[in-house]
Amino acid sequence: MSEETGATEMLGNGQDNLPQVALIAQYVKDLSFENPSAPGIYQAPEQPQIDVQFNIGSQLAGEDVYEVALKIEIKATQGELTSYVVDLVYAGLFGIRNVPEEHIPVFLFAEAPRLLFPFARRVAADAIRDGNFPSLVLEPIDFGALYMQQAQQQQELAETQPAGEA
Template identity: 30%
Template sequence: MSDDNNTPVFQIQRMYLKDMSLEQPNSPGILLEQTQPQVDINLNLAAEPVADGIFEVAVTATVTTKVGDKTLFLIEAKQAGIFEIRNVPAEQLEGIIGIVCPQMIYPYLRAVVSDICTRAGFPPVLLSEVNFQAMFEAQQQQRAAMAAGADATSLPN
């Protein structure tokens, strides 16, 4: 079998926890609070080529839990994967990187966040399911709207 075979290739090379941070800046005093904390969860997706046909895709969750205006705990976890993606049309590559890869990574990230909460002495934070396809499509629409806006502002008066 030669290297110039045009058969599409999609393989997971490795899954790994790339970064993990836990902060409890107001402990131990805030641990005595009886007020229900507010939980804010943000997700971020990043992807970059590592080598020819090899991509790193990372999903980051930032979980901020506050009681009033004081932080109870802050967790930032970045779960990543290295994927081999070859001989795939460019229009499909974005979807694979923006939808398929994060869908494979996310369950690991959910487990890590839940586990670190428990190990820190708190009830687990369960990250809800994410529709990466809807997220990807919304980003595509936002990009198209921004491009249309940039085109409109660059038109001569």
């Protein structure tokens, strides 16, 4: 019985002080599919060379609400011809409450993109397939490791700069 009382006392009179994170909505913010070499590209004999680039952005969208945008750029070429170009911005709104300030960037740039990625991957694959090209299934990405690597690079850069420069 004392355990139940402890939990009630911790929240105290309807106060909400536990850390909370919630996915409020996810959506395609921008999608572009270009097939600039059609119809000739469908007769090109070589396999396409595919280049995939990612970018993650975040902004405050309201009180305790952040928008995280996962931008994916895919370009496929066959020789001198561009097979297709996909530009996708897939975003999500995340409610974050009672989370220590130093933990918010880790969530926004590592965990949130991990949650959005499977849906963004499907949108990109469907656009490519609908353009009459073989489906492209993007491999999973370790956004946590990428975040840690980038944070380490920024820390090393800050340590190498003289104190007066910024």
